[in-house]
Amino acid sequence: MQWTLDLARWQFAITTVYHFILVPLTIGLAPLVAGMQTAWVVTKNERWLRLTKFFGKLLLINFALGVATGIVQEFQFGMTWSEYSRFVGDVFGAPLAMEALAAFFVESTFLGLWIFGWDRLSKKVHLACIWLLAIATNLSAFFILAANSWMQHPVGTVYNEATGRAEMESIWAVLTNPTLLAAFPHTISAAFLVAGTFVCGVATWWMVRLVRSRKPELVELARSTYRPAVVLGAVVMLVAGVGVAVSGDAQGKLMYEQQPGKMSAAEGLCETEEGAAFSLLTVGPIGATCDEITHLITIPGVASFLGTGHFSGPESALPGVDAVQRDMEARFGTTDANGDPITYTPSLAISYWSFRLMIGLAVFSAALALWALWATRKGRTSDSTWLARLGIVAIPMPFLACSFGWIFTEVGRQPWVVAPNPTGIDQVRLLTQQGVSDLPPGVVLTSMVVFTLLYAALGVVWYRLIHRYAIEGVPQVRDESPEAQADDDTARPLSFAY
Secondary structure: HHHHHHHHHHHOOOOOHHHHHHHHHHHHHHHHHHHHHHHHHHOOOOOHHHHHHHHHHOOOOOOOHHHHHHHHHHHHHHOOHHHHHHHHHHHHHHHHHHHHHHHHHHHHHHHHHHHHHOOOHHHHHHHHHHHHHHHHHHHHHHHHHHHHHHHHHHOOEEEEEEOOOOEEEEEEHHHOOOHHHHHHHHHHHHHHHHHHHHHHHHHHHHHHHHHOOOOHHHHHHHHHHHHHHHHHHHHHHHHHHHHHHHHHHHHHHHHHHHHHHHHHHHHOOOOOOOOEEEEEEEEEOOOOOOOEEEEEEOOOOOHHHHHHOOOOOOOEOOHHOOOOOOHHHHOOOOOOOOOOEOOOOOOHHHHHHHHHHHHOOOHEEEEEEEHHHHHHHHOOOOOHHHHHHHHHHHHHHHHHHHHHHHHHHHOOOOOEEOOOOOOOOOOOEHHHHHHHOOOOOHHHHHHHHHHHHHOOOOOOHHHHHHHHOOOOOOOOOOOOOHHHHOOOOOOOOOOOOO
């Protein structure tokens, strides 16, 4: 069983992290493309149409791969986590069904209308399609986060002793879970940070490249078309960065109430402490316990402020992981059904470093935003090779930051797959080892290898397509709308999606 559990966790981790790399870009880029098309419809300036089609094509590639990888996530609940599905199916199924309606009906319908409606729908109806796609994409994220937030903090649910299952009492409680209301703005802000960095990074590279060519027509293209995209991406990055910081602060304080062990592990905080310092660098072996870690660089009081809003005093006290372990043992016992001791403390190394990488990698986006805005001030363009290089280097960083944030969220919940609600719904809980399917390890290993190889192949396809169309640059375009065709008999549909 232990081999099956370890392999099942690795499989779910690999497929989830890969899928989640694609998700933030779709969530954030869809509204940005919608904004570009809105600017074209309002101003009738061709540059916004060119940018809409350029970044719209990149959005389509990412969307397609995101859907393909996301379907596997649904399958795994019945493949390797059937006991988990049996326990939570009455609750978990509702938000997942809502997400399917938003993703596979609303999103796909309006995406199709947008792709093939350039020369068939009026400008305003066609614009409405991309906005409905953007709204549905974010609504889909809300329902997925509702399901995940319930796993972090079960609400609106009772435990049926006869069936041994969690059963929903109130869908409204699930959809207004305080964990969800904190996680959703944080996730959406992070998605806009990813999309803003992507737009700014690609546009910056093109702007610098064209300016350095010294050809008047290319320099004008850089100024008229790519510079607005650079500014748009930079502004979105700054606004989203503030949103990430504010929502992350609120989420951290809530986590200390709901899952104190997760946050204390992220700080390497072993014993309850007032005015706890924030660790900038802590060292220790992989799999270290509290006795094996050493804090080298700390900032006094900051950890307590992040967790409680107080730098010192009794109100600033944070529980250490050892205290959380003792509390969990008193509430839920010291051994599992097999008589093995339960460690209620998540991995200190993974929690600590994933938390810091989540925050630290965002520095690249901040640097790009500030430099790009300075370089393009008062109508200027830039030929700085270093700015172009920063634009390229910065693009993957918020993707990685989001992935490390997801790793921190999931690893920090261990050993629970459904964490107990500290306010009293103790029976609605499930240890990760209790949720795995009763399968031979070889079966799980085979599926893990197949999925990993398949995802690796899809990753190569995704990168090659994104790279191919990104280096093509903005296309030559003409207004294909029925209004324009009525005034120009020579107008013909322009291939866009393919």
